[in-house]
Amino acid sequence: MRRILEGSRAVAEFVALCRPKVVCAYPITPQTHIVEDLARMLADGRLDAGYVLADSEFTAASVVLGASATGARAYTATSSQGLLLMTEVMFNIAGMRLPVVMTVANRAVSAPINIWNDQQDSMSLRDCGWIQMYAEDVQEAGDMHIQAFEIAERLNIPVMVCMDGYILTHATETVDVPGPEQVDSYLPPFEPRFYLTPDDPITLGSMAGPDAYMEIRMLLHQAMQKASQAIVDSAARFAGEFGRFRGDLVEGYRDSDAEVLLVSMGSLLGTMKEVVDELRDEGHPVGIIKVRTVRPFPRNQLHEALHNARVVGVVEKDISLGLEGILCSEIRSAFCGASLTPNISSFVVGLGGRDVRKRDIRKIALGLLSDDTCRVEMTGVDHEVLWSAHQIED
Amino acid sequence: MSNEQVESRLMAYGHTACAGCGEALAARTVLEAAGRNVILTNATGCLEVFTTRFPRSSWQVPWIHSLFENAASVASGIEVALKALGRDTGTKVIAQAGDGGTADIGMGALSGMLERGHDILYVCYDTEVYSNTGYQRSGLTPLNALTTTSPTGKMSWGNATRKKDLPAIVAAHGAVYIATASAGYPVDIQRKIKKALSFTGPKYVQIHSPCVSGWGVESHLTVRMAQAAVNSGLYPLFEMEDGEIVRVRKIKRDDLVPVDEYLRPQKRFAHLYRYPGGDEHVKQIQAVADANIERYGLLG
Ligand SMILES: Cc1ncc(C[n+]2csc(CCOP(=O)(O)OP(=O)(O)O)c2C)c(N)n1
Numbered sequence: 001m002r003r004i005l006e007g008s009r010a011v012a013e014f015v016a017l018c019r020p021k022v023v024c025a026y027p028i029t030p031q032t033h034i035v036e037d038l039a040r041m042l043a044d045g046r047l048d049a050g051y052v053l054a055d056s057e058f059t060a061a062s063v064v065l066g067a068s069a070t071g072a073r074a075y076t077a078t079s080s081q082g083l084l085l086m087t088e089v090m091f092n093i094a095g096m097r098l099p100v101v102m103t104v105a106n107r108a109v110s111a112p113i114n115i116w117n118d119q120q121d122s123m124s125l126r127d128c129g130w131i132q133m134y135a136e137d138v139q140e141a142g143d144m145h146i147q148a149f150e151i152a153e154r155l156n157i158p159v160m161v162c163m164d165g166y167i168l169t170h171a172t173e174t175v176d177v178p179g180p181e182q183v184d185s186y187l188p189p190f191e192p193r194f195y196l197t198p199d200d201p202i203t204l205g206s207m208a209g210p211d212a213y214m215e216i217r218m219l220l221h222q223a224m225q226k227a228s229q230a231i232v233d234s235a236a237r238f239a240g241e242f243g244r245f246r247g248d249l250v251e252g253y254r255d256s257d258a259e260v261l262l263v264s265m266g267s268l269l270g271t272m273k274e275v276v277d278e279l280r281d282e283g284h285p286v287g288i289i290k291v292r293t294v295r296p297f298p299r300n301q302l303h304e305a306l307h308n309a310r311v312v313g314v315v316e317k318d319i320s321l322g323l324e325g326i327l328c329s330e331i332r333s334a335f336c337g338a339s340l341t342p343n344i345s346s347f348v349v350g351l352g353g354r355d356v357r358k359r360d361i362r363k364i365a366l367g368l369l370s371d372d373t374c375r376v377e378m379t380g381v382d383h384e385v386l387w388s389a390h391q392i393e394d
Numbered sequence: 395m396s397n398e399q400v401e402s403r404l405m406a407y408g409h410t411a412c413a414g415c416g417e418a419l420a421a422r423t424v425l426e427a428a429g430r431n432v433i434l435t436n437a438t439g440c441l442e443v444f445t446t447r448f449p450r451s452s453w454q455v456p457w458i459h460s461l462f463e464n465a466a467s468v469a470s471g472i473e474v475a476l477k478a479l480g481r482d483t484g485t486k487v488i489a490q491a492g493d494g495g496t497a498d499i500g501m502g503a504l505s506g507m508l509e510r511g512h513d514i515l516y517v518c519y520d521t522e523v524y525s526n527t528g529y530q531r532s533g534l535t536p537l538n539a540l541t542t543t544s545p546t547g548k549m550s551w552g553n554a555t556r557k558k559d560l561p562a563i564v565a566a567h568g569a570v571y572i573a574t575a576s577a578g579y580p581v582d583i584q585r586k587i588k589k590a591l592s593f594t595g596p597k598y599v600q601i602h603s604p605c606v607s608g609w610g611v612e613s614h615l616t617v618r619m620a621q622a623a624v625n626s627g628l629y630p631l632f633e634m635e636d637g638e639i640v641r642v643r644k645i646k647r648d649d650l651v652p653v654d655e656y657l658r659p660q661k662r663f664a665h666l667y668r669y670p671g672g673d674e675h676v677k678q679i680q681a682v683a684d685a686n687i688e689r690y691g692l693l694g
Contacts, residue, residue, distance in 0.1 A: 022475050051474075058464065058502075059464065062468050063468070065471060066435065066470065066471025066475065067474060068471075070433070070472045074471070088461055089464065092461055196433045196472060197485075200456075202456060203458075206447070206448045207443050207459075209448070
């Protein structure tokens with residue numbers, strides 16, 4: 001059924017359709033509407049699940065860890081500082097192969113404290129062993145949750161669904177909300193491979209020394225690598241059942257015969273597509289590669305998608321301070337050992353909610369067409385503000 | 395002990411605890427009282443490390459270790475999941491942690507668990523020190539104890555603060571049952587665990603568990619040290635229901651010992667007997683014991 005919903009509300013509706021058995025989250029802007037909407041559904045009896053009011057994000061993550069280990073489908077959501085507070089538990093959930101699903105409403109990280117959108121939070125946690133997927137719009141965010149539970153439970157790997165804070169969580173869009181039967185047939189009830197029960201006692205989370213730790217980590221790495229295929233399958237099956245396909249690992253837009261390819265993830269893609277349409281009309285050979293899955297990192301698919309381009313500009317809302325945009329570095333790794341490599345540049349944009357306008361994207365694309373030198377740039381910086389901040393620092 | 399008894403131990407032999415470990419003794423006793431129909435969580439710490447070196451495990455019951463500070467939160471998730479899945483058919487959820495995992499880094503998680511009213515028994519094995527990581531001070535380290543982070547020296551008589559009154563903090567949360575116990579009195583531990591598990595709601599049992607290596611005592615002295623702590627009044631054993639003390643373990647007049655008897659055999663207090671002025675500190679510790687005797691009405 002098509003409905004007009006706020007992004008957070010849509011996510012809550014889709015999560016409820018997935019029938020989680022335990023829900024636990026802690027409020028933080030801009031994630032809060034999601035947990036509030038779920039709380040209302042629980043209060044109205046529209047959702048039947050155990051619900052825990054956590055005393056912190058650290059506890060919220062630990063509660064879903066315990067619930068998942070007991071065999072319950074478990075869900076949480078957070079943002080920014082909350083995600084960083086969860087960090088230790090995130091690694092732990094992944095290491096124990098618990099199929100938890102989490103929404104990250106992407107937000108900037110303090111200091112300075114800032115509640116607006118960028119993707120520094122989840123990108124900083126890319127190595128914690130969770131599958132990471134980035135949604136382009138509200139519909140995709142909703143759909144991604146259904147896929148996330150299916151993938152997580154099939155592989156016993158937790159999945160993080162990342163959606164841009166405010167831009168998606170607080171945007172009202174038309175959303176096709178599937179019926180419960182449709183979701184039930186795509187996503188069967190959770191049948192855990194192992195769980196805590198006195199009927200068949202297991203020990204979970206034991207200590208592994210130098211004699212075994214590395215092998216266990218290697219198994220995690222291999223499982224993550226194999227997850228790529230599962231994500232592809234899951235997106236294809238989803239398209240078959242729901243009639244919607246928004247990509248699996250990477251997805252091209254007007255990319256064939258493009259000389260310049262812009263790469264990005266999340267809601268930026270909407271703006272970028274409009275700009276590329278205009279540039280194409282003007283005769284410029286510019287296209288887009290959307291990265292939908294950041295972990296497992298689709299190295300081969302990105303190589304395949306980008307290798308024919310002359311220039312690649314990776315446009316992203318995060319930065320590895322002292323290096324460049326995080327995704328950009330990773331994309332460079334896709335060309336390691338390749339005989340022909342496009343010139344790859346990093347463009348860091350939109351930090352802390354700074355608007356990324358069409359003209360910013362246009363400037364990046366045209367700049368790359370005229371000068372393909374590899375570079376690292378922060379685009380959209382206000383030089384007057386920079387100057388005064390600099391004065392204060394001195 | 396017969397083979398059958400050995401094999402039926404819920405926390406099996408073969409773990410790597412020090413000879414004379416009070417925590418191992420206490421944990422085994424807790425589990426024997428609780429029985430098989432349990433799910434245990436365990437904070438990082440000695441108990442976790444010495445029972446579960448991969449690929450072996452001492453636990454014959456379902457057991458999970460996550461992190462240092464979240465045994466109570468993980469237990470909360472388990473308890474809620476059991477209910478949501480309709481599997482709450484008498485299975486008891488027990489969270490276990492050391493004094494550091496309870497009184498320091500896990501305090502917020504414990505508070506949340508208590509305040510939300512989960513049906514969980516939380517057991518704190520109080521070794522009065524971070525045993526696992528080499529005997530650093532915790533919030534439950536007693537006055538003047540030497541630890542590796544509260545060393546003695548020209549300017550220091552060891553730990554400068556008193557034990558945090560954790561049972562009182564737990565009581566303020568409205569826990570349905572609280573008890574302190576001692577590895578020196580295993581039968582008493584068993585009774586208290588069974589009683590705790592007869593209540594529905596959040597329960598807390600804190601067990602004084604000598605750490606022979608951290609305290610610097612001979613490994614055959616575990617039980618004697620634990621008993622001396624009780625019989626000097628330094629470790630009062632009591633039970634609370636709904637915030638009221640309902641029972642204390644009385645010290646018979648003949649059993650009452652000065653704190654000296656407890657302090658002197660332990661290397662962590664040796665400085666009090668070696669350096670001039672130490673006797674003043676022993677007096678202060680005696681005053682702590684006397685205040686406990688008064689406060690809990692321990693003599694009788
Ligand atoms: C977040 C975090 N900080 C510190 C540690 C290191 N650490 C592990 S166990 C421990 C002390 C445990 O002491 P306690 O809780 O008293 O348990 P015991 O070993 O005495 O049984 C410490 C400091 C850790 N594992 N995690």
